[in-house]
Amino acid sequence: MTSVYIAVGIVVVLILMVCYAFMIQTVTKKREQQQRLTSALETRVKNFRYLLSGFPEGFLPRDLHLLVYRHLVDSAQQLTSLCPKQPKYVQELELFSREMSDLQRKPPTNRRVRLDSTKQNKEVKHYLSELNKFVHRLHQRGKLDKAEFEAYSAEIRQLVLHIAVDSYNAHAGAAETADKPRMALHYYTLARNLLSKEKLSQNYKRQINDLNRQIIRLEAIVGTTAEAMQTNEAEGVKDKAWDGFESDDSWKKKALYD
Numbered sequence: 001m002t003s004v005y006i007a008v009g010i011v012v013v014l015i016l017m018v019c020y021a022f023m024i025q026t027v028t029k030k031r032e033q034q035q036r037l038t039s040a041l042e043t044r045v046k047n048f049r050y051l052l053s054g055f056p057e058g059f060l061p062r063d064l065h066l067l068v069y070r071h072l073v074d075s076a077q078q079l080t081s082l083c084p085k086q087p088k089y090v091q092e093l094e095l096f097s098r099e100m101s102d103l104q105r106k107p108p109t110n111r112r113v114r115l116d117s118t119k120q121n122k123e124v125k126h127y128l129s130e131l132n133k134f135v136h137r138l139h140q141r142g143k144l145d146k147a148e149f150e151a152y153s154a155e156i157r158q159l160v161l162h163i164a165v166d167s168y169n170a171h172a173g174a175a176e177t178a179d180k181p182r183m184a185l186h187y188y189t190l191a192r193n194l195l196s197k198e199k200l201s202q203n204y205k206r207q208i209n210d211l212n213r214q215i216i217r218l219e220a221i222v223g224t225t226a227e228a229m230q231t232n233e234a235e236g237v238k239d240k241a242w243d244g245f246e247s248d249d250s251w252k253k254k255a256l257y258d
Contacts, residue, residue, distance in 0.1 A: 034082060041079045045092065048072040051134070054127030056120075059113040061155050062103070064131065069100040114166055121167050125160065132156050165191045165207070172214070185218040 052068055076093040083089055115121050135156065139149040172187035192211040195204040 038079065038082055041075050041082070044075045045072060045079070048075065051127060051130055054130075055124060056113050056115070058109070058111065059115075059124065059159075061159075062106070062108050064152060064155055065103055066100065067152065068131070068134075069096065069103060072096050073100055112162060115163065118167060118170070121163050125163055128156055128159055128163075161194065164194055168194070181218050181221045185215060185222055188214045188218065 048068055048071060052065075052072070073093070073096045076089065076096050079086075079089040080093050115124060132153070135144065135149065135152045138144045139146075144152070168187045168191035172184040172191070175181070175183035175187060188211050192208055192215065195208050195211070
């Protein structure tokens with residue numbers, strides 16, 4: 001009889017050990033999953049902040065700015081839900097929510113921020129490329145409908161166009177300062193061609209007219225027409241201006257914003 005009790009005791013102990021081991025494994029697995037999710041959300045918050053920091057004050061249209069902020073706040077909310085006792089996450093959520101509310105209260109403006117240098121042009125274009133990829137991923141995941149996707153994409157295209165035209169105008173101005181009217185004519189022509197090829201060229205009519213005046217003035221100085229100076233580089237200006245935005249499938253790859 002005693003041996004029976006011993007055997008039953010051993011079985012009970014083994015069952016308890018198995019249950020304990022299973023419980024420990026479950027708790028460990030759950031903790032690891034939470035740590036991975038927390039790390040991923042922290043990275044997402046970091047990258048949204050990095051994206052927003054890359055644009056000069058007032059450069060991004062209000063709708064695009066709010067789009068990024070909504071996802072930043074959403075990521076911060078998920079972090080506070082996972083780790084409600086972590087003061088850092090609570091403080092960040094309060095900060096991002098306040099910043100987004102301030103942005104929502106600001107009236108929309110049509111004032112365009114011009115970039116100061118070629119270096120800044122290049123940096124901002126990089127951030128716009130990242131934003132463009134983010135918008136594509138949101139659309140692919142069904143978080144943006146077709147109309148929203150097209151509206152955001154059009155705003156990004158317009159910003160890239162402005163950067164390219166500003167860059168050509170800056171090069172033209174520098175060429176004139178260096179007493180190189182032929183080079184200035186070349187850059188003003190590139191800027192005009194880029195605007196003229198846009199479907200919404202009527203929206204840029206005043207800007208195109210200003211460029212035409214500059215071109216006519218310089219044609220008189222150099223003794224040739226802008227059309228006669230066009231090269232393969234001029235014909236390919238649209239491709240260069242949109243480099244990184246068209247025929248770019250890099251947004252399909254898993255990214256840090258996912």
